[in-house]
Structure formats: structure tokens, C-alpha cells
Amino acid sequence: MKLKILMVEDDQSVAEMMGMFFEKEGWSMDVATDGEQAVKMFAENPDQYDLITLDLNLPKKDGIEVAKEVCAISPSIPIIMLTARSSEEEQIQGFNAGADDYVSKPFSPLALIARIKALQRRIRIDDKQEQTKTAESGEKFDVVTNHIKISTSRREVLYDNKHVQNITPKEFDLLYTMAQKPKQVFSREQLLESVWGYNYYGEDRTVDAHIKKLRQKLEKVGANVIQTVWGVGYKFDDS
Amino acid sequence: MKLKILMVEDDQSVAEMMGMFFEKEGWSMDVATDGEQAVKMFAENPDQYDLITLDLNLPKKDGIEVAKEVCAISPSIPIIMLTARSSEEEQIQGFNAGADDYVSKPFSPLALIARIKALQRRIRIDDKQEQTKTAESGEKFDVVTNHIKISTSRREVLYDNKHVQNITPKEFDLLYTMAQKPKQVFSREQLLESVWGYNYYGEDRTVDAHIKKLRQKLEKVGANVIQTVWGVGYKFDDS
């Protein structure tokens, strides 16, 4: 997989650092240091970029605005937002503006690379399912499996078109993380890193507690989609 | 997960503290207090170490130089840089020299442990993906023989596309170990080392017991793939 990435990032040292890691992966990168430059660079030659990483706090034009304008030019471009604090508010705005995933700062270089790979994988899969998924209504769901639909922009989960009520942020993120790769087992540590963030050092068992609550709420609409894999972790499976 | 870590750190109190935390995780640690010693220790026996944590400010030979020399000996060894102040400059140089991740001082022991775990996980995942570069659809199987498919990411075993039910961790590991090299005989000692870990002192016959259970579960889907090699051990064969 060879990628060209547009990194929108005002902290030059971060950009340089990531540049080296991308190079290690065999990817190339352009950097825009403010919002205006980002939009300009992308507008000039949209097709050359495979993906955009987008800092939210930018000079001149903030990340949300950049995302909107970029999406106007090329709606299918994958965008990963880099949010300073993991503020729910910002995430929702970001998703609304067209972001596909977010990574909260500070992040480890490898974490970002992992997300990029995951996103690319997801997009390839989506492409294959394009026929089934397209248009009809204006409803956009980020994850669609046999029974479940998840909308990140609305923070909504539907099971057989029934709303799952009162999902909390952590529960939503947990479900979203696992549902992106159905049947794949996630260790508690993986979930901690993915949902709680790079620099969070909580207890494994905290995950259990949230899984329990999530299961309770899913059961209310008849969903039984989170399996325990003994000695390993959890997985999503609704087949 | 059992690790041996080479910690390169001139501040002895830091090293001691981390030593205790590593011990709690069941990991062992060697300490080098300056750059020269670090390179020497690593060069003497590179394979014993699973990971290096590397302070950047070192007597005699700085961390960057150590990283380069270590990478020259063994390019795949994971390195985590410990940067004294979060000086971006240093981080960048460190990565250039071959570091995989960084933690800025002062760091919490749990933070470093979390980073180590995350790094190990990624390395394992990357290794697997290299082995499994085939696989087109979302289905990824790490082992595929005539009748059996094994997916470590899903912890699933299929025999002629039938699920083997209720596989426990030990059983899965046993089967996975043997199925990787069909027809090769594994002694009980080899299996103990591979599945239980190299410093586990258990009875040979414990292996038998698990093989029995595994066979039972495999029989339920009509699989008869584990042969006894009298006086030697067991082997996987489904041809």
C-alpha cells in the first residue's frame, strides 16, 4: 500500500516526525501549516492525495472549516482528525464536517499509522459494497452490518432499525471500534488505547464494566452482538 | 507476554523503580548505565532482548548513537526513546535513528508499560499481516491447510468451513502451533515451551490432557487431525 498524505498541522516538529514514520512505511507526505494553505493545496490537485490528517486547532481557518471545504471538492477523500483534547463536541462537529476517524493528541506515531491503515482497509471494503450502500435516503451510516447501523455524526445506533437508547460516549466508542471489524477479537488493552486514548492508563476491568452496560442497552432492542472471548477479550458479531 | 527489556538509563533510581514495575508484569530487565555499556551488552547477546528503552541523555555515548549502532546489529529490535524534556528536536533525531515510539520524561511507570505493550502488540500484528498478505476479502486466516483454517485475529478454527466450538486459549494455541508446520512432530517439551512459555515447569502429561480435549472438540466437526507419534509427541496432519 503506497499512500500520499496531506498532513495539516501547524506544529512543524510533529509534522516532521510523522514524515519520517510515513517514509518508513513507504508513504509520501505534503504538509500544510494553516487552514488556508491546506485548502489551497488540496484544491490545486485533489486527486494526488489518498488521505488527509487534519489538526483541529489551526491558524487562519479551523479544521472543521477545512474539512467542509475539502469535502465540497472531493467528498470521498478520507479524513482523520487530530483533536487536541478528546472533546465529544469537537468529534461530533468533525464527523459532521466529513471526517472519517479521529485520533486524540498526543498520539503515538504508530497509533496514527495504525488508524490510517485501518481506514484504508475500511474504505476498500466499502468500495466493494458500494452498490448496496449508495444513496436512497440522505442517511449516512459509518458502519453497517447485518443488523446494526452506526452513525458517528449523530452518535446513533440502530439495531434492525430500532434505536438503542441512552448510549453514553464511551459505550458508543466501544461499539463503534469493535463493529468496524466484525468478528475480530479486541483485547482490553486494545480497546483502552482505541477508546480511552494513547496516554490513558486505566484498569483492564474498567472495560468490562462498560461492556456490561453496553450489553444491557443493546439487549433492550434484542441485540446480542458482543461476544466474550475467554482469556483474550471481546468481539462484535451479529451474523 | 513475557519480555526481556534492556533499559538504558543513567539515573539508577529510575531504573530500579521500573525494574519493580516490570517484575510485576512478569518481565525481566537488564540495565545499562551508559551508552558504551548499552551497545556492548546488546552486541554480546542481541537475541535475548525483546525491547530497548533508551534514555537520550547518556554518559559516554548519547542515545541517538546507541540507537544507530543497535539498529545496525539488529534492525528489527523495538526501541522506545525516553526524552528528558519533551524537546521536539530530540524526538525527531531519535526517530531517524530507528526508534519506534517515544515517552517524554518525566513519565509514569504505567505509561511506559502501556507503550511497551502497545508496541509489542503492533509488532505482532505487523508480523502476522506480512505472513498473510494473501487474503482478499475481510477474512484473514493465519493458517490454511487442506481442511483447516485458523484465524488468530478472530480466534476461530474452521474445519471444512465448520466452526470448531468452544476452543479454549490453551487448545487454540496448541492447535495453532502444530498446524503452522503440518506433519512435523512436536515433543511435549516443545509444546510446553511454545504454548506455556519457556520458563514454565509443568508436567508433560498436562499436554496430553489438553490434546485430548482438543481432539474431542475437533471430532465434533469430523476432524481427525492430531496424530500421536509414539514415544515422541504429536503432529498435525489433515491430508
Add this chain to the structure above:
DNA sequence: TGGCCTTTTTAACAGCACTATTACAATGTG
């Protein structure tokens, strides 16, 4: 030498005590 029986070695099986892991409930905090 080759067949047959006995002895010895090795593996299969079954059950139990123990451990590890997970689910659940309750609490404290912001």
C-alpha cells in the same frame, strides 16, 4: 527366524481441586 506370550513403557481417559477470568453490583468522584 518367526510366532506368541509377558513385561515394560507410553498414551488415553476421567475426575477433581485449584486457579484465572469474567460478570455483576456497589461505591465514590467530579
Add this chain to the structure above:
DNA sequence: CACATTGTAATAGTGCTGTTAAAAAGGCCA
């Protein structure tokens, strides 16, 4: 109210051992 944590109960998995069954080896005799 969401969350993190902790204690406890429930559950699943593991390790071991006594016993039984099977295989190999050795001895005996035709």
C-alpha cells in the same frame, strides 16, 4: 449522570493424578 474503581460471586479453564488401554520391546520356544 457518566465514569473509574473495587469487592464479590459466578463461571470457565487449567493442571494434576489415578486408572485404564494401547503399543513396543523382550524373551521363549518351535
